Amino acid sequence: DGGITQSPKYLFRKEGQNVTLSCEQNLNHDAMYWYRQDPGQGLRLIYYSQIVNDFQKGDIAEGYSVSREKKESFPLTVTSAQKNPTAFYLCASAGFYTEAFFGQGTRLTVV
Amino acid sequence: AQKITQTQPGMFVQEKEAVTLDCTYDTSDPSYGLFWYKQPSSGEMIFLIYQGSYDQQNATEGRYSLNFQKARKSANLVISASQLGDSAMYFCAMREGGRGSTLGRLYFGRGTQLTVWP
Numbered sequence: 621d622g623g624i625t626q627s628p629k630y631l632f633r634k635e636g637q638n639v640t641l642s643c644e645q646n647l648n649h650d651a652m653y654w655y656r657q658d659p660g661q662g663l664r665l666i667y668y669s670q671i672v673n674d675f676q677k678g679d680i681a682e683g684y685s686v687s688r689e690k691k692e693s694f695p696l697t698v699t700s701a702q703k704n705p706t707a708f709y710l711c712a713s714a715g716f717y718t719e720a721f722f723g724q725g726t727r728l729t730v731v
Numbered sequence: 732a733q734k735i736t737q738t739q740p741g742m743f744v745q746e747k748e749a750v751t752l753d754c755t756y757d758t759s760d761p762s763y764g765l766f767w768y769k770q771p772s773s774g775e776m777i778f779l780i781y782q783g784s785y786d787q788q789n790a791t792e793g794r795y796s797l798n799f800q801k802a803r804k805s806a807n808l809v810i811s812a813s814q815l816g817d818s819a820m821y822f823c824a825m826r827e828g829g830r831g832s833t834l835g836r837l838y839f840g841r842g843t844q845l846t847v848w849p
Contacts, residue, residue, distance in 0.1 A: 650834055657774075661841070663822065665838075710776065712837070714826070714834060720826075721778070722775065
């Protein structure tokens with residue numbers, strides 16, 4: 621079955637630690653996105669990529685990094701520079717004029 | 732300027748009634764797509780309906796329809812015969828699609844929390 625998979629579902633990070641959230645899709649989609657959602661809030665764009673080896677900053681890229689070495693994969697690293705990383709992170713992919721498909725999300729908590 | 736505006740933070744509707752969730756958008760690109768998503772408390776994003784900027788007819792998917800008024804730049808979601816399970820957050824989104832292979836950013840509104848009561 622085609623789809624988009626995020627892992628892990630829950631992640632705990634210690635202060636000063638980098639963590640990487642995984643996002644994999646087998647839909648052959650060109651575009652991939654990372655969003656952050658805080659409680660009761662909308663989705664804010666962190667990074668997006670329209671093609672392999674290329675990506676653009678979204679509205680809240682500071683403290684995050686991404687890579688797009690393969691079409692199927694778009695991992696997000698939350699660095700220690702991100703001072704308030706506790707949030708729900710959603711990854712999505714889209715083909716040309718298809719809807720965006722979302723993963724199940726990762727809940728990141730700083731401990 | 733906001734690309735997507737949802738002015739209703741919360742809406743309440745009685746079961747079996749229809750409800751309209753508002754969405755306006757801002758773009759100068761003649762080619763774009765509009766989307767509505769539902770997010771229940773579990774957090775998953777469920778795609779509901781899509782409208783392309785060149786589509787002549789309003790999109791419909793079961794109990795969902797999109798009231799597309801291009802000149803007003805509005806794309807309101809209409810849910811007919813509301814059900815208790817419709818209680819969720821609803822997001823309007825837009826992607827600008829230029830010519831060629833550019834897929835463009837995907838913009839989301841702040842969402843509308845819909846509560847359906849018996």
